[in-house]
Amino acid sequence: VANGERFRTMGKDGNIGKDVTTRPLRIPPEYGDYAERTRIFDLMEDLTRDLVISMPKDPLAHMIKFLRQAPVPRVFVLGPLGSGRRELCDMLAQRSGAVLIEMDEIVSNAVELESKLGLQIKPYLENEFDVPSDFLEQLVEERVSEGDCVRNGFVLMNFPKDRKEALGLQVAGVLPTHVIMIEGATVESAAEKMTGRLLYDMTARVFHSVLNPPPEDIADDCTPITSPTAGAIAEDHARFHGNALTLKSTFGNLVTCVSSDIEPAEMVEAVWPALTTRKESSAPWIPRVVISGTIGSGDQEIANMLSKKYGMIAVHTQDVLQQAVSAEISAANVIRKHLSKGGPLPESVLTELVVSRLAQLDCQTEGWVLTGYPRTASHAASLDDAKLAPNRVFFLNVNREVALARMEADRIDPVADKDYDDEEELSTSTHSNAAVERSYHEYSAFVDDVREVYDNKGVEIDANGSDLLPIFHEVDLQLVRPREGGIAC
Secondary structure (H helix, E strand, O other): OOOOOEEEEEEOOOEEEEEOOOOOOOOOOHHHHHHHHHHHHHHHHHHHHHHHOOOOOOOHHHHHHHHHHHOOEEEEEEOOOOOOHHHHHHHHHHHHHOOOEEEEHHHHHHHOOOHHHHHHHHHHHHHHHHOOOHHHHHHHHHHOOOOOHHHHHHHEOOOOOOOOOHHHHHHHHOOOOOEEEEEOHHHHHHHHHHEEEEEEEOOOOEEEEEEOOOOOHHHHOEOOOOOOOOHHHHHHHHHHHHHHHHHHHHHHEEEEEEEEOOHHHHHHHHHHHHOOOOOOOOOOOOOEEEEEEOOOOHHHHHHHHHHHHHOOEEHHHHHHHHHHHHHOOOOHHHHHHHHHHHHOOOOHHHHHHHHHHHHHHHHHHHOEEEEEEEOOHHHHHHHHHHHOOOOOOEEEEHHHHHHHHHHHHHHHHHHHOOOOHHHHHOOOOOOOHHHHHHHHHHHHHHHHHHHHHHOOEEEEEOOOOOOOOOOHHHHHHHHHOOOOOOOOO
């Protein structure tokens, strides 16, 4: 198989069948592009997880219902007393449109309604005992399965409190999309925040007489909330900090930490980017990267660094043209003149050469990072037409002076591979000041059109630093970082 030989399989009827695939597989690039755009792998992963957890009697009907249901946020907010968790939950629920779930509220509702669980819980409350985790997990499971939570998602406050409860929720199929942990709260600061709280009965919203006073029109309708004792606050903090590490380990990369030292509104702004960034996908991904920049931007060097780190194929348009000259293709003379003196190059020739290189097997299996193309919107359209649209585009923004200074240190003939010592010879090269100026202005004239084409894929990079390594690190970070969008689920 590894050598490309076809292999045989036995069919259900006992006949020998022949698999028409060969190795290595040459999957058309448009398949990968479609899978990435529609997040097919993530969808199938979520669907399979839901089937395994739910174990429906009718899997087909369950899958149809799952696919019709819009993804919604499922957020756990964990923090000790006085950390600002209630205010953060209120604001997150209001901003995202999700339902706020508070454990005390669903426990008291179950007891009031005398549900089966409520009747089992009531004796614990009457005797001032802690309600067993099993009952609390069942209450949460029931609440999140109600219509408003299914349609809008939920923000669950202060549950689970330890690893056992977290695993219990997982077994019950209550899986968060995000977990926010509030850190840095002290017993003293918590006691200050817990004193002066006010409850507005109409909406059950909590205010603070100093930190978050209610609007004047409802202030008279707010009632003071009895503050817990210093001992109760200290006990709650000790329990939270004792379980924080194992909870972080349980939820892994779903966790976002925020400081309790900032105002609740600032907390929301601090965690919102995490809520609106898609989780890292485990789907196979073939990089198709464009590094766009003028001469002197460091585009080729950055591309080579990415190639070395990830194994993707560095495709420099300049190299593609040189290889075409060496191969003595019909347009070799035109290309040679372009390389040596910057003469015009027919767009169709350039596009055909680049597309042909990107379509080769190494680029299709390992991915590619391209420099020097596309330079115009029509170039970008040509990549789309060839089903070779990039999935990341980086624009290296560099000042004219920086580009000129970099090329001063790199006076090398791109064809003869030699240093320029003769001023007359240098004046006709593509690395002369005049050539760099011309390239800079040509690039600047068309780059905005390319930006517009790749608006949802483009990343702007400041490439003015004297050292290319930090610039590479920023490109690398943006390459692996999930793209932002609406609230991610």
